[in-house]
Amino acid sequence: MPLFSLFFPQLWIPDSDDRPVALLPGPRLLGRIVVLPNRYFTHARRKIPRGDQKGRRAALAQAAFESRYRDPDFLVTVRTPGPRPTEASIWSWDRNAIEALTGTRRARVIPEPLARRPLANGARIVEASEGYDGEIWLNETCIASRWWAQRPGVDDWNQFIAGARSRDWPVDIDGNPLAFSMPEPEPAQWNTNIFWVRRDLNDRLQSIGPLQLAMTVLALAAVPAGCEATQYARLVQERSSIQAALTKQRVAAEPWLNLRRQALADQKLVSDMSAPGDPVSLVFALMDLDSALASVTSPVERIEYLDGELRVTLQSSETQNVVSMVSGLEQSASWTRVRYDPATRQIVGKVETGARPDTVPAQ
Secondary structure (H helix, E strand, O other), X not given: OOOHHHHOOEEEEEOOOOOEEEOOOOOOOOOEEEEEOHHHEEEEEEEEOOXXXXXXXXXXXXXXXXXXXXXXXXXXXXXXXXXXXXXXXXXXXXXXXXXXXXXXOOOOEEXXXXXXXXXXXXXXXXXXXXXXXXXXXXXXXXXXXXXXXXXXXXXXXXXXXXXXXXXXXXXXXXXXXXXXXXXXXXXXXXXXXXXXXXXXXXXXXXXXXXXXXXXXXXXXXXOOHHHHHHHHHHHHHHHHHHHHHHHHHHHHHHHHHHHHHHHHHHHHHHHHHHOOOHHHHHHHHHHHHHHHHHHOOOOEEEEEEEOOEEEEEEOOOOOOOHHHHHHHHHHOOOEEEEEEEOOOOEEEEEEOXXXXXXXXXXX
């Protein structure tokens, strides 16, 4: 196996000062693959209508539309291949940042979680180059993951488990979802057999053995160089066309997205204002108070809200029209048990929760 390892690329990862650090010992002749720490990429899971090439293209288009990077690049992994709906993991990073890190825009890169050895089944917490990664594995497929900047505690782990369950979650013999106890963090174990990084791959990078590697080398040697050059040029042209189309669609859709964001914000405001509860009732109570203050000559010194009561302190002990004000507040839909305390110059009343605009008497 050490001999065959010569024909694999070396894995490098930048340290905190962006200096390259080799992850695998020994010489490797096929260049290098740069492992991206957490600060260089974003990861999201999306439901897609199918797990074949069309589904991956749909996930890639959605990722390009939602990307926060100015010049993004992507890696799409699919949980379950086939024509049925499934989930896709979308890894993205900024080409400009990678060029600044590696000195070239054509560097081969891979997010750090995909560069580690897979787990058959179970849960683990891995000491990443930055922070910690929590993972749940089923049949050598990572079905849930979470990153923490600091070492997670039991509460952090339980929240991750509670929020990660899906239809693919493993169950016991009675059909009940399995619960994974929090494991101890372990050092990262790197996948020594990563040979290439593809843009579309099935759930994770697959390891290849010596026989597979030898067959791959022979197959590549048998292909005429001219055919490879033609194929490469065609792929580059198609990729440029797709990127241009995605950019054009994104620019055209931006005004509609802004309108949608504003509509959602307005909808949330209306929903919050129409929801029953103390905040809305307090607004109605203050509106009734504003109407009642018109009959009082003494200015208001302070308004307090404590334990469901509004306390309005007047600046002077003058009681002119205070009686009519108390009576008016008592008749409103948002005040009850209104009283005036001459010693403290306070008008005190209980806020009636659940008051609605259509129940407030017309003025």
